[in-house]
Amino acid sequence: MKYLLIVVLTITSFVFLSYSSPKKIDNCKDIHTGEFYFYPKSSNKKYKIIRDGITQKEINLSSGDTSVSIIQWIDDCTYFLEHISGGVIMPADMKRPKIYIQFLQITNDYYLMKACIDSINSKYCLKDTIWSKPK
Numbered sequence: 001m002k003y004l005l006i007v008v009l010t011i012t013s014f015v016f017l018s019y020s021s022p023k024k025i026d027n028c029k030d031i032h033t034g035e036f037y038f039y040p041k042s043s044n045k046k047y048k049i050i051r052d053g054i055t056q057k058e059i060n061l062s063s064g065d066t067s068v069s070i071i072q073w074i075d076d077c078t079y080f081l082e083h084i085s086g087g088v089i090m091p092a093d094m095k096r097p098k099i100y101i102q103f104l105q106i107t108n109d110y111y112l113m114k115a116c117i118d119s120i121n122s123k124y125c126l127k128d129t130i131w132s133k134p135k
Contacts, residue, residue, distance in 0.1 A: 027076070028076040028077035028103050028106065029076050030106065031051075031103065031106060031111055032051065032053045032073075032076075033051055033052050033053050034050075034051060034132075035048060035049070035050050036048070036049040036050075036051070036111075036130045036131060036132060037049070037130070037131040037132075037133065037134050037135065038058075038128070038130050038131070039129075039131070039135060040128060041128055042126070045060060045061075045062065046060075046061040046062060047059060047060055047061060048061055048134075049130065051071070053071065054070070054071055055068060055069065055070060055071060055084075056068070056069050056071055056081060058087070065086060065087065066086045066087075067083065067085065067086035067087030067088075068083075068084045068085050068086055069081035069082055069083050069084055069099075070082045070084060074100075074120075077102060077103040078100070078101070078102045078103070078120060079100070079101055080098045080099060080100045080101070081098065081099045081101070082098060083096045097117045097118050098117075098118055099115055099116070099117060100115065100116045100117075100118070100119060100120040100122070101113055101114070101115050102114045102116075102120055104127070108132065109131065109132050109133070110129050110130060110131045110132060111129070111130050112127065112128075112129055112130075113127070113128060113129075113130055114126070114127050115127075115128070
């Protein structure tokens, strides 16, 4: 009887854990390409991100404005973006900063990321969620 109780508790624990925690994808390369959705906590804007491993397009879903950047991978979970076109218009004498992105946690439905200006260790960073499907 004691053996049966242990088996039941083990199976119940496994089922509970599999439903309560997000399924992690261990390989950051799984999100080097794809379509993702970003709803910044700091605004009511909505973006679609299209990444093909080499370039990243960010489309403002309200205005249709699109910015395109080249991706430079530092490692499988970290990259920086160099602006090519579109997006916010900068004064001619102002250098556009590089944006560094690091994947912090990856699940099937979303990933958590850290984005920083000019360095992954910058004091100007934000952490937010990028979704696999539109909300």
